[in-house]
Structure formats: structure tokens, C-alpha cells
Amino acid sequence: MIGELVKRYLRMDRLPHMWCPGCGHGIALGALLRAFDRVKIDKDRTVILSGIGCASRVVGYLDFSTVHTTHGRALAFATGLRLVRDDVKVIVIMGDGDALAIGGNHFIHACRRNIDITAIVLNNQIYGMTGGQSSPTTPQSMLSTTTPYGNFARAFDFCNLAIGAGATYVARATTYHVSLMTELYASAIKHHGFSFVETFTQCPVNYGRRNKFPDPASMLKYMKDISVPFKVAQNMGSDELQGKIVIGELIKEKEDVELNKVVRERIMKFRGGAQ
Amino acid sequence: MSAKLIQGNEAVVYGAIKAGLKFFAGYPITPSTEIAEMCARDLPKVGGVFIQMEDEISSIAACIGASLGGFRAMSATSGPGFSLMQENIGYAIMAEVSVIIVNVQRMGPSTGIATAPSQSDYMQVRWGTHGDHPMVSFAPFSVEECFTEVVRAFYWSERISSVVVLLLDEVVAHMREGIDIDNIKDVVQIPERGPFPEEKEGYRPYRVEIDKGAKLPPLGTGYRFNVTGLVHDELGFPVENPEKTEFLIKRLHNKVDAVEDEITSYDERYTEDAEVIVISYGSVARSSLRAVRELRKNNVRVGFFRPITVWPFPSKRVRELSKNVKNIIVAEMSMGQMVLEVRRSIVENCNVTLIQGIKGELITPDIIYNTVNEVISK
Numbered sequence: 001m002i003g004e005l006v007k008r009y010l011r012m013d014r015l016p017h018m019w020c021p022g023c024g025h026g027i028a029l030g031a032l033l034r035a036f037d038r039v040k041i042d043k044d045r046t047v048i049l050s051g052i053g054c055a056s057r058v059v060g061y062l063d064f065s066t067v068h069t070t071h072g073r074a075l076a077f078a079t080g081l082r083l084v085r086d087d088v089k090v091i092v093i094m095g096d097g098d099a100l101a102i103g104g105n106h107f108i109h110a111c112r113r114n115i116d117i118t119a120i121v122l123n124n125q126i127y128g129m130t131g132g133q134s135s136p137t138t139p140q141s142m143l144s145t146t147t148p149y150g151n152f153a154r155a156f157d158f159c160n161l162a163i164g165a166g167a168t169y170v171a172r173a174t175t176y177h178v179s180l181m182t183e184l185y186a187s188a189i190k191h192h193g194f195s196f197v198e199t200f201t202q203c204p205v206n207y208g209r210r211n212k213f214p215d216p217a218s219m220l221k222y223m224k225d226i227s228v229p230f231k232v233a234q235n236m237g238s239d240e241l242q243g244k245i246v247i248g249e250l251i252k253e254k255e256d257v258e259l260n261k262v263v264r265e266r267i268m269k270f271r272g273g274a275q
Numbered sequence: 276m277s278a279k280l281i282q283g284n285e286a287v288v289y290g291a292i293k294a295g296l297k298f299f300a301g302y303p304i305t306p307s308t309e310i311a312e313m314c315a316r317d318l319p320k321v322g323g324v325f326i327q328m329e330d331e332i333s334s335i336a337a338c339i340g341a342s343l344g345g346f347r348a349m350s351a352t353s354g355p356g357f358s359l360m361q362e363n364i365g366y367a368i369m370a371e372v373s374v375i376i377v378n379v380q381r382m383g384p385s386t387g388i389a390t391a392p393s394q395s396d397y398m399q400v401r402w403g404t405h406g407d408h409p410m411v412s413f414a415p416f417s418v419e420e421c422f423t424e425v426v427r428a429f430y431w432s433e434r435i436s437s438v439v440v441l442l443l444d445e446v447v448a449h450m451r452e453g454i455d456i457d458n459i460k461d462v463v464q465i466p467e468r469g470p471f472p473e474e475k476e477g478y479r480p481y482r483v484e485i486d487k488g489a490k491l492p493p494l495g496t497g498y499r500f501n502v503t504g505l506v507h508d509e510l511g512f513p514v515e516n517p518e519k520t521e522f523l524i525k526r527l528h529n530k531v532d533a534v535e536d537e538i539t540s541y542d543e544r545y546t547e548d549a550e551v552i553v554i555s556y557g558s559v560a561r562s563s564l565r566a567v568r569e570l571r572k573n574n575v576r577v578g579f580f581r582p583i584t585v586w587p588f589p590s591k592r593v594r595e596l597s598k599n600v601k602n603i604i605v606a607e608m609s610m611g612q613m614v615l616e617v618r619r620s621i622v623e624n625c626n627v628t629l630i631q632g633i634k635g636e637l638i639t640p641d642i643i644y645n646t647v648n649e650v651i652s653k
Contacts, residue, residue, distance in 0.1 A: 014512065044475075044497040049340075060501060060512060065494040067343060068503035068513075070366050073336040076328065080337030081494065083324045084298050085344040088495035106336075109329040263324055270320045 005033040009043070011063045018057060020128075022208075022216030024175035024201030028122050029058055031178055035185035046089040047081060049074045051103060054129045054203075055095035055122035072103030075110040078117050086260055090116070091189065096123040097135040100156055104136070111165035111194055115259040118188045118195045123158060124203035132206030143210040158198045159250050168253040169195035174223040175202060177247060184249065193258045200245065278453040283421040283443060284309040284351075287377055288317060289456045290422035291349050294429035294465050297323040298341035298348040300334040302356060305389045306445040307379035310351035331356035335363040338374045342367075343502060345468065345493025347429060351377035354396050355386065358403065364438050365404035366504040368527065370511075371481070371489035373432040375425070380444040380557075380608075382635045391635030392445035394557060395609035400440050401586050407524055409531035411538060412440040412586040416560045418452035422459055424583065430463045431538060435530050436488030442585055444608065446558035446637050471498065482509035485526050486533035531587065539589045542581040543596075545571060549578030551602040551650055554593070554617055556582050559606050559638050566643035577647050585613070590620040597621035602650045606643055608632035626650075 006012075010033070019025050048064045050056035052071035059066040065088075069077045074092045082090045099107050099121045110117065126144060127133040134144040134151050137158065141150040162170045169191040173181035181199060188195035202208060202219035213219045223245075230248035233241060281289075287310055291299075299314035301307075315325040324341070328334040331352050338348035352360065357378045367374050378400065382391040396403075400412045411431055415424040425441050432439040471490065472478060475497040481489045492498045501511035506523055508514045531538070542560070545567060546552060555563045560581040567579045580596060582589050593616075597603060603625055605614040614629045621627065628650050632638040 043499065045495050047494045060503075063499055065496075065499055066501045067340075067494065068501065068505065069336065069339075070362055070504060073332060073363065076333035076336035077340035077343075079326070079328075079333070080298060080300055080340030080342075080348065081344045082340075083326060083337070084341045084346040084348075085493075085495060088344075105329050106333050109333070263319075267319050267322055267324075271322060 002030055002033065005037055009033050009036055009063055010061050014061050017061055019054060020205040022202070022204040023054070024124065024203070025055060025058065025122055027175040027178060028181065028199050028201055029061070031181040032120070032185055034182040035189060038182070038186040039189050041089065041189070045087060046091065048091045048093065049078045049081070050093045051095070051098035053095035053098045053127070054124070055093055056098060058093050072098055072101070073106060074098070075103065075106045075117065075119060079110060079113070079115055082115055082117055082260060083263060086264060089189065091118045091120065093120050093122070096121060096125060096137040096158070097127045100136040100158065108161065108165040111162050111167035111196065113259045114166060114168050114193045114257055116192050116194070118191070120185065120188070120197050120199065121158060122199050122201045124201045124207060125155070126203050126207040128203045128206045132210065144207070159196070162196045163251050167196045168193035168251070170251045171196070171249045172198045172200070172245065172247050174200035174227055174245070174247065176220045176224045177227065180247060187249065187252075191252070193253070278455040280451045280453050281418060282309060282451050283415070283418050283448045284379070285313060286418045286421035286454065286456070287351070287425050287441065287443070288313040290425035291375070291429070292317060292321055293422070293462060294426045295347045296349055296429070297346040298338065299323070299325045299350065300328050300337035300341070300348070301350045301352065302328055302331050302334050304331075304353045304356045306381055306448050307351040307353050307377060310377060331359040332363065335360040335367070335374065335376065339363060339367050339372050342372050342374050343491065343494050345496070347373070349375040349377065351379065353379050353381045354383045354399070357396060357399060361404045365406055365408060367438045368404065368408045369406075369504045370502050371436040371491065373436055374438050375428050375432055375441060376438060377425070377441045377443060379448040380442065388635045390445065392558060392608060392637055393635070394444055394559065394607045394632070395612065396442070397585065397607070397609065397612040400442055407528070409437070409528045410440065410586045411435065411437070411531060411584070412442050413583060414442040414556045414585045415447060415583070416557055416581060417447070418450065419454045419459060420583070421447065422454070422456060423462060426462050426465070430465050433466055433468065434488070435534065436491065442557070444557045450558075468492070479509040481507065481511055483526070485522070486529040488530045535587055538584055539587065539592070540583040541589050541592060542583060543592070544579040546578035546580065546596060548576050549600055550576045551604060551647060552578040552580050552596055552600050553604045553606060553643060553647065554580045554582070555606040556585055556613065559608060559632065562638050562640045563606055563643050565640035566647065569640065569644055570647055575647065575651065588613070588616040588620070590616065593617060593620040594622060597625040600625060602626050602628065604628045604630065604643070604646055604650060606630040606632070606638050608638060
């Protein structure tokens with residue numbers, strides 16, 4: 001099955017990919033291909049954009065119209081594209097440092113505008129491509145090359161940030177929860193409005209190695225242990241949820257204020273109905 | 276329509292819409308803000324989209340996105356915002372995306388005097404973004420020229436598939452002149468993108484000759500190529516091959532060099548018998564022209580030269596002119612930036628005198644008038 005999807009959606013001549021052994025990005029990419037199949041995505045009418053970093057290299061492998069933009073700015077590129085092209089599906093793939101550090105401002109404003117873009121962030125809690133520096137999602141006290149005495153700062157809660165900023169679809173999965181991830185990617189792509197799926201993924205080489213995870217499997221097991229499904233979390237106190245991550249659909253709102261729709265309506269009004 | 280009293284900034288918007296502008300993304304900054312405000316008001320009426328972004332970085336990013344989507348896109352800003360745009364200007368040059376940036380120059384460094392005119396971004400336009408890159412920039416000196424030059428900026432941006440900067444200063448942007456925008460003659464027609472081959476599979480947008488720009492069909496129309504700021508091959512995929520790298524960097528320059536004579540434009544008056552020539556651009560050239568005319572009344576043999584294409588600098592013509600005069604006077608509102616280009620261009624026996632305008636005020640005609648007299652009497 002996946003072999004078929006690989007042939008259908010990937011640029012075979014671009015493989016093998018450049019990710020390290022044990023990296024979770026391939027698992028996420030696999031889930032994305034299954035989600036594409038589920039929503040019967042139109043390869044010719046879909047544009048996939050990314051920023052800079054390990055996660056962002058995914059666009060090179062996808063057989064679509066693809067744009068590998070500048071660091072942190074993918075959502076801003078996507079916003080311009082989506083505003084002039086109502087006829088294309090726009091998907092943006094970023095990493096945690098990409099979307100939240102250098103691109104944090106663009107991220108919250110994309111959420112606020114509720115523009116019809118699907119943003120997928122592969123959150124491995126580290127800057128992998130530059131060799132393991134701390135990111136805004138590196139947990140407190142964890143080690144990286146720029147936090148050799150442990151990370152002093154607290155980690156961002158990506159999903160709470162997106163909800164607070166006004167995203168109308170916010171969900172979270174991990175690379176341990178492959179079928180959930182597939183389901184969430186598919187729902188996000190179908191959602192009209194800004195949809196965001198955070199995916200916890202493992203970076204054994206630059207994060208695990210420095211933080212007492214002996215192998216990729218131990219990182220996957222850790223993600224399994226700390227994950228709490230959204231429905232279960234509803235009946236848990238904040239003390240109980242300490243150190244856990246909530247997975248599943250966290251918010252899914254009605255779709256009536258999508259930005260592009262509002263913009264089109266204004267244009268239509270001026271042009272007497274014709275576009 | 277008859278003549279209307281309008282601002283330089285307004286004329287930029289009218290010209291851009293005439294040129295087919297369909298997308299504007301920007302962030303408010305004095306003295307360029309009227310351009311954003313007018314686009315917000317007028318673009319929806321022509322089926323275009325305006326968006327106020329969260330900063331100038333995202334503004335140019337959104338413009339690149341819209342241009343890749345197949346639509347003409349523009350942003351407008353001033354020095355501090357132009358600095359924020361630099362990384363993505365480099366991206367657009369590398370990925371060969373047509374985008375227009377209007378930079379209305381004000382005093383700096385930093386916030387400087389936000390409402391005061393300046394020409395101190397001249398070198399930032401050329402060298403602001405990192406890496407080896409060409410740059411094309413036009414600088415109007417009248418309201419009507421704001422209209423015609425923005426159209427020309429769109430024309431060249433499409434032809435070379437790259438960034439073109441329309442370089443204004445606060446005086447040109449905010450002064451008002453009566454123009455009849457419906458009857459401006461010689462407005463250049465902008466070429467459509469393409470044609471693109473019917474066979475979409477395997478289309479190579481970057482497969483062009485060593486002196487041509489890429490041919491990028493709109494994204495999401497069945498051509499499944501890749502766009503990147505990395506050194507890339509003909510399909511747009513990253514490569515680290517030394518020969519391909521060299522070819523790409525050379526081609527980015529060659530495509531501008533190849534049309535340099537066509538792109539270059541300047542306004543030259545009274546140079547035939549001139550002993551001294553005043554060189555200036557933008558609003559300062561208005562003062563120069565006034566001074567030159569007054570001096571001519573007194574039989575002073577002084578000439579006037581104004582680059583309209585400020586990048587690439589019209590070096591060849593300045594070199595020719597320098598052969599016949601002993602003195603060139605450069606007047607600009609900075610410590611001296613364009614003067615470096617003039618000095619680089621001239622023959623050995625020609626002297627260059629610089630008039631620096633660093634008071635946050637337009638250089639007045641009398642300063643230029645007096646300087647010409649001083650230089651001549653030496």
C-alpha cells in the first residue's frame with residue numbers, strides 16, 4: 001500500500017531522503033501520503049511550501065508544485081499565494097524552530113487571519129539541521145549544544161498558542177500514533193480555514209543522544225507514555241496533566257470567517273457579482 | 276479625465292494598477308504609507324487583493340507567493356522596512372520571481388527623521404541583500420514619472436523574472452503635480468508570462484539560455500516543479516555541483532547585462548557645449564535643473580544629467596560625457612553614494628565635486644547654482 005503511495009506522491013528520482021537513521025520525519029511523511037490518498041488530493045492543484053530545516057526538506061520529495069522558502073517565512077509566502085489563488089489547496093510544512101522562533105510572528109498572524117492553509121509542524125524539539133541547538137520547544141533542563149547546562153527556559157505549548165491566536169482547527173499527534181496522525185492530517189486538509197497539526201517527532205541523533213534516549217525506539221516509547229487522548233484529558237486535573245501532551249483534535253470550529261472567502265466577497269461586491 | 280493634482284505615491288498606485296497589479300502586501304511606514312492605503316481602497320475594485328501583513332518581512336514574502344501564483348505583486352516601504360525585506364529580496368532574485376518593491380527613501384540610519392527626505396538607501400538598493408546578485412532600479416523625479424516608471428518596473432520585472440526596485444524619496448512621493456493619468460503617452464505594454472509548453476510533465480522552468488531569465492508558470496496549474504533559494508538545477512532542485520553553481524550565478528547576472536542598454540534610461544540636457552555637468556537623480560534633479568536653467572541664462576556652459584535607471588548605473592554614458600568636461604558636480608541627499616558610481620565611471624582628467632545633502636532637507640537650487648559658479652571660477 002505505502003509503496004504505491006510513494007510512487008504516486010513522491011519524486012522517485014529525489015530519493016533516498018537526507019534524514020538521519022531513526023528520524024521521525026519519514027514516519028510523518030508516510031502518514032501525510034496516506035492522508036493525501038484519503039482526501040484524494042489533486043497533485044496538480046495543490047501547492048506545498050516549507051521553510052528551512054530538516055522538516056522543510058520534505059517538499060523536495062513531494063511530487064507537487066513545491067516552494068522551499070526562507071527560514072520562518074513559509075506561512076507568509078503561502079498567505080500571498082492563497083489570497084490570489086482560490087483554486088489551489090495550500091499546505092505548509094515547517095519545523096519547530098522554523099515556525100515558532102524565527103517564524104513565530106507569522107505563525108500567530110496566520111492563525112489570527114484564519115486563512116485556508118494547512119500548517120503541519122514536525123516538532124522534534126531541536127534544531128536538527130544545524131547540529132542540535134535548543135529550540136522554543138526544547139523542554140526545560142534538557143541538553144542541547146546551546147544549552148550545555150540544561151535549557152533554562154520553558155518550552156512553548158504550540159497548540160495552546162495556535163488556539164489563543166485564533167486557529168480554527170488545532171490538533172496534535174506523535175510519530176508513535178501513526179493512524180491518528182494520518183486521520184488528523186486528512187481532517188486538517190479538508191478543513192476550510194487555518195488548520196494546524198503539531199506532530200511530535202524524534203530526533204535521535206541531535207536530541208536523543210544528548211538526553212539519555214539510547215535509541216529511536218525509546219523516544220517513540222516516551223512519546224507513547226506522555227500522550228493523553230483529548231477526551232481522556234478532559235477529565236484530568238492540571239496536576240495530572242503535568243509533563244503530558246494532549247493528542248487528537250483540540251479544537252475544530254465552524255468555518256464561516258475564512259479570510260479568502262471574505263476577500264472574494266468584497267471583490268465580488270465591487271464587480272457586481274462577476275469575478 | 277482632465278488633469279488632477281495628485282501625489283507621487285498616488286501616481287505609483289495608478290501606474291501599478293495600469294500595469295496589471297493584482298496583489299499588494301505591505302506594512303505602514305512613513306513616507307510610503309499612502310501607497311498601501313490607496314491599494315487597500317482601489318485594488319478590490321479591479322479584482323485585486325490587498326493585505327496588511329505583520330511586518331515587512333512577511334509583506335515581501337506574501338508578494339513572492341502571489342507572484343508565484345501567477346499575479347503581479349508589489350510592496351512599498353521605506354528604509355527600515357526595506358532593510359527587513361533584504362533576505363527575501365535575495366530569495367526572489369535567486370528563485371527568479373518577479374516582484375516590485377517601492378522604496379520611498381527617508382533619513383536614516385535607523386528611524387532618523389521619519390518625515391525627512393533622503394537618498395541614503397542608494398547603495399542598500401544595490402547591495403542590501405546578501406550574495407552575488409544583479410539589481411535593477413528606477414528613480415522617477417516627477418509625479419508623472421512615478422506613473423510611467425512603475426509601469427516600466429513591472430515590464431522589466433516580468434522580462435528578467437526578478438526584483439525591480441522603484442526608488443523614490445520623500446519629496447517625490449509627497450509632492451503634488453497636475454497630471455492627466457488617462458492621457459499619459461508611451462505607457463509600455465507588459466508582456467504576459469509564458470507561453471508555457473502544453474506538455475507539463477517534466478517542465479524545466481530554469482532551463483534557459485545563459486543570458487535569459489527563468490520561465491515560471493503559475494504554481495498549481497499542473498507544472499510540478501520546485502522553487503528554492505538554494506542553488507538549483509533546471510527543475511528547481513538543490514544541487515551542489517560547481518559547474519551548475521557557476522552557470523546559475525553567471526546567468527542571474529548575464530540576464531541583466533544582456534539587456535543593460537535597453538534598461539538604461541537617463542535624462543540629459545544642455546550637455547553638448549557643457550564645461551561642467553551636474554549629475555543628480557530624484558527630487559534633487561529638480562533643483563539641479565532649476566539651477567542649470569538659471570546658470571544658462573547667465574551664459575554659463577553647464578549641463579544636466581539625471582539617471583532614471585539608477586541600477587545598473589548608466590556608466591557608459593557618464594564616461595562619454597566625462598571625456599568632454601573638466602568638472603562633474605554630483606548632488607545627492609547623502610554623504611555620497613551615487614558619487615562612487617560616477618567616480619568609477621569617469622575618465623582620469625575629470626574632477627568630481629560632491630554636494631552632500633544631509634540636513635533632512637531637499638538640496639536647494641541656489642546651493643547647486645553657487646557650487647557650479649565656484650567650480651567654474653577655480
